[in-house]
Amino acid sequence: MSVAGAKEAITQAHHEEWARVVASLTRRFGDLDIAEEAAAEAFATAVDRWPADGVPPSPGAWLTTTANRKAIDRIRRENKRNDKQMEARRLYDDDPPEPAGAIDDGRLRLIFTCCHPALAMQTRVALTLRMVAGLTVPEIARAFLVQETAMEQRITRAKAKIKAARIPYRVPSAEDLPERVSGVLAVLFLVFNEGYLATGPGSDPIRHDLTAEAIRLTRLIRALMPEDGEVAGLLALMLLTEARRDARVSASGELVALDEQDRGAWDAALIAEGHRLVRERLAAGVAPGRYQILAAISAVHTSARDVRATDWSQVVALYDQLARLDPSPIIALNRAIAVAELDGPEVALAAVDRLEHTLAGYHAYHATRADLLRRLGRSQNSRAAYDKAIELAGNTAETAYLTRRRDQLG
Amino acid sequence: MQYLVSVINDTAALATPDEQAAIDVFNGRLKAEGYWVFAGGLAAPSSATVIDNRGEEALFTDGPFLESKEYLIGFWIMEAPDLDVALKLAADGSKACNRKIEVRPFL
Numbered sequence: 001m002s003v004a005g006a007k008e009a010i011t012q013a014h015h016e017e018w019a020r021v022v023a024s025l026t027r028r029f030g031d032l033d034i035a036e037e038a039a040a041e042a043f044a045t046a047v048d049r050w051p052a053d054g055v056p057p058s059p060g061a062w063l064t065t066t067a068n069r070k071a072i073d074r075i076r077r078e079n080k081r082n083d084k085q086m087e088a089r090r091l092y093d094d095d096p097p098e099p100a101g102a103i104d105d106g107r108l109r110l111i112f113t114c115c116h117p118a119l120a121m122q123t124r125v126a127l128t129l130r131m132v133a134g135l136t137v138p139e140i141a142r143a144f145l146v147q148e149t150a151m152e153q154r155i156t157r158a159k160a161k162i163k164a165a166r167i168p169y170r171v172p173s174a175e176d177l178p179e180r181v182s183g184v185l186a187v188l189f190l191v192f193n194e195g196y197l198a199t200g201p202g203s204d205p206i207r208h209d210l211t212a213e214a215i216r217l218t219r220l221i222r223a224l225m226p227e228d229g230e231v232a233g234l235l236a237l238m239l240l241t242e243a244r245r246d247a248r249v250s251a252s253g254e255l256v257a258l259d260e261q262d263r264g265a266w267d268a269a270l271i272a273e274g275h276r277l278v279r280e281r282l283a284a285g286v287a288p289g290r291y292q293i294l295a296a297i298s299a300v301h302t303s304a305r306d307v308r309a310t311d312w313s314q315v316v317a318l319y320d321q322l323a324r325l326d327p328s329p330i331i332a333l334n335r336a337i338a339v340a341e342l343d344g345p346e347v348a349l350a351a352v353d354r355l356e357h358t359l360a361g362y363h364a365y366h367a368t369r370a371d372l373l374r375r376l377g378r379s380q381n382s383r384a385a386y387d388k389a390i391e392l393a394g395n396t397a398e399t400a401y402l403t404r405r406r407d408q409l410g
Numbered sequence: 411m412q413y414l415v416s417v418i419n420d421t422a423a424l425a426t427p428d429e430q431a432a433i434d435v436f437n438g439r440l441k442a443e444g445y446w447v448f449a450g451g452l453a454a455p456s457s458a459t460v461i462d463n464r465g466e467e468a469l470f471t472d473g474p475f476l477e478s479k480e481y482l483i484g485f486w487i488m489e490a491p492d493l494d495v496a497l498k499l500a501a502d503g504s505k506a507c508n509r510k511i512e513v514r515p516f517l
Contacts, residue, residue: 118493165515166411168492176494 006051013059014043018134019220020060021067023106026169032113033159034071036131042067107132108224109169111217115184116167123158124187130155132220133213143210144194184221185234185291188214192238196245197395211242229281233292236277240298243270248397255401259307271302293322312341329358337368345375363392367402379409412447412489412516413496417509419483425451429508436506440488445499451484483509487516 018039025035042063056062114127126144129135135143141151161167172180195210218235225231247265250256278299281292288296297318304310319335332355340348349372352365359365370385386406393399425433440446455474462469474481486503490496496513504511 116493118497164517165513166492168494172494 003051006055009055009059010043010046010050013046013063014134015216017060017063018043019107019110019132021063022131022134023110024064025067025071026110026113027106028068029071029075030169032131032162034074035067036159038067038071038074039063039134041070045070105171105224107220108171111184111221112171112180113162113167113169115180115187116162117180117183118165118167119158119161121187121190123154124183125190126151126154127158128187128217129191129213133217135213139209143207181225181228182230182289185218185230188218188221189234189291191217192241196241197398208245211238211245214238215242229284229286230289230291232277232281233289233295236274236281236295237291237298239270239277240274240295240302243267243274243302253397253400254404255395255397257401258301263306266302274302275299288321290322290325293318293325297322310341312338316342329355330362330364333359333362333365333368340372340375345372348372349376361392363389363394363398365389366392367398370402370405374405374409382406383409411491411496412487413493413500414514414516415486415488415496415500415503416482416512416514417484417486417503417507418480418512419509420480422454424483425507429506432506432508436503439502440486440499445488445490445495447487447489449484449486452482455481480510 021039021042022032022035025038026032029035045066046059046063050056111128111132114131115124119127122144126140129140129143130137137152137155138148140155141148144151146154171177192211192214195207195212195214215235215238218231218238222228222231222235243266244258244261245267247261247263248256256262274295278292278295281288281295297315300311300314300318315338316335319331319338323331323335333352336348336351336355339351349369352369352372355365366385366389370382370389373379373382373385383406386402386409390399390402390406393402437446437449440449455477458474460471460473460475462471484507488496488499490499493513493515496515500511500513
């Protein structure tokens with residue numbers, strides 16, 4: 001076995017097996033902290049051994065066995081008697097053992113625990129990236145521009161709370177499931193969005209590592225809950241957004257708006273997969289949730305050969321449907337952008353201006369106004385709106401785009 | 411597993427008769443379903459006395475240890491298998507007493 005081959009096998013095993021190993025150890029030892037540490041040690045051992053000894057025939061089983069041994073070593077080291085551990089486990093997880101052949105829901109349990117509503121949103125994000133995606137603490141800290149020690153503390157505190165307050169390690173009951181799944185999807189969407197529109201001066205405008213992790217985790221949940229429409233919707237939305245990734249930032253690091261993007265640079269395979277998911281949800285005949293509607297809007301955009309060929313009335317109709325589910329001003333703002341294409345910038349501007357009291361601190365509100373004012377020939381007002389948008393925008397590519405548009409005003 | 415479920419008051423008002431009736435119904439349910447350990451309402455914070463006997467002699471101070479707009483007005487101690495169950499009960503408790511509630515596990 002070549003060293004490169006072993007390395008590749010470890011990367012692959014990390015992607016495929018990390019969450020499974022952590023989940024199985026959490027189940028056995030009833031302790032996320034032990035599971036996390038032992039899983040990390042098992043992978044470190046693989047890095048040491050596999051290049052010399054070769055990749056074991058079943059990497060997952062090897063990693064689980066090794067991690068189990070590491071966990072038991074740690075428990076012995078800490079001089080905890082095994083029966084005490086068993087007692088803790090029994091209390092922590094009182095479900096009957098699963099019958100052989102039942103679907104593997106270990107990773108689902110893990111996801112629901114990490115995304116528990118009793119944890120702060122930022123904590124859920126960090127914990128999910130650590131426990132389920134297997135990112136290291138320094139990686140997560142870097143992704144969210146937080147000091148490593150602060151991130152370490154956040155994760156440590158979360159694990160302590162899960163244990164002390166006994167946040168259960170299980171899939172929620174059918175009655176609570178829809179709400180809890182939407183909580184999980186909110187975490188994944190946040191990870192994706194942070195990757196897609198990274199904030200912070202000096203940061204890359206798009207954090208591919210984060211969008212890729214979010215897609216990978218959503219694919220995992222989709223595999224575990226194939227019947228859930230919103231899971232499919234979120235995955236489709238992410239794929240259709242990711243498909244436009246390369247066309248969205250120019251070589252000089254400037255954001256390229258949808259109407260100026262080179263549609264030939266879109267990823268056709270991701271678009272095809274996204275469209276397939278959207279069609280699958282349409283065929284299901286179940287009233288769609290917000291992610292499914294957002295995915296459908298994205299599907300309309302990605303179906304058009306160019307911006308003029310876009311079916312704007314369909315986009316507006318979908319935003320109307322979305323607004324009925326979620327009457328948020330941000331949705332009203334996006335609807336107005338589509339209205340501008342359908343009914344002209346004047347109608348759209350009137351709709352946007354009605355949002356001032358809630359969106360005055362949001363850069364996209366000012367960017368939208370600036371564009372509509374520009375199209376109406378009101379350069380002075382447009383310039384002021386661009387200034388405000390630039391002042392509020394946190395993404396480097398977006399700032400560059402807005403600055404150019406402002407400077408092009410006559 | 412036991413949880414301390416604290417009722418937080420942010421006005422001077424005590425429970426109205428309607429709230430009291432809803433609390434009684436909720437307490438009855440806690441007992442019937444086996445979650446009940448103990449519960450009680452508290453007099454106003456101004457009736458508290460703080461005692462510190464770590465030094466040579468016991469020191470008595472009139473008033474609560476912390477003056478704040480929000481204060482503890484009552485509590486339940488519930489027996490629940492995990493936080494999900496405790497949070498659900500607490501949500502119903504909050505509705506019944508019409509107040510904000512904090513859930514905290516015992517060690």
